[in-house]
Amino acid sequence: MRCVIARFPFDLTKNGVVESMRGIKPEEVVGASVIVGRRTYPVKQVGQVITRQDRRDFTAAEVLRALTKLGFTCRDLPQAAAPTRVPDPLEQASAMLGTPATV
Numbered sequence: 001m002r003c004v005i006a007r008f009p010f011d012l013t014k015n016g017v018v019e020s021m022r023g024i025k026p027e028e029v030v031g032a033s034v035i036v037g038r039r040t041y042p043v044k045q046v047g048q049v050i051t052r053q054d055r056r057d058f059t060a061a062e063v064l065r066a067l068t069k070l071g072f073t074c075r076d077l078p079q080a081a082a083p084t085r086v087p088d089p090l091e092q093a094s095a096m097l098g099t100p101a102t103v
Contacts (some may be wrong), residue, residue: 003066005051006058012050014070020049032060035073043067043074 003010021036024045032043044055047063064074087095 001066001069003069005047005062005066006053008051008053010051010066012066012070014072017046017050017067017070017072021046024049031077032064033075034064034067035075040075 001012003012018037021039021041024041026039026041027045029040029042033040034043034046035041036046043060043063046067047053047058047060048055051058064076068074
């Protein structure tokens with residue numbers, strides 16, 4: 001399938017992408033990711049391997065669009081957990097004593 005990434009056309013196939021990623025160790029995923037084979041790769045890493053271009057030359061959205069059309073499972077940024085409120089020392093001491101904190 002012909003895909004345009006960073007203004008350059010590429011003829012990509014699902015098998016071609018799988019072969020290109022074979023033997024490449026996945027980096028830590030901190031943003032959008034794609035599952036190739038049994039491994040989860042950052043989208044930018046896959047884009048760099050299949051286009052042989054620098055990661056700054058293309059966007060993650062371009063690679064996500066191309067890989068989704070090829071039938072890969074793509075995931076956007078992981079949902080951030082809601083920050084938990086940490087009680088201050090006065091509240092902790094009050095909770096241990098069993099009396100309500102007055103602040």
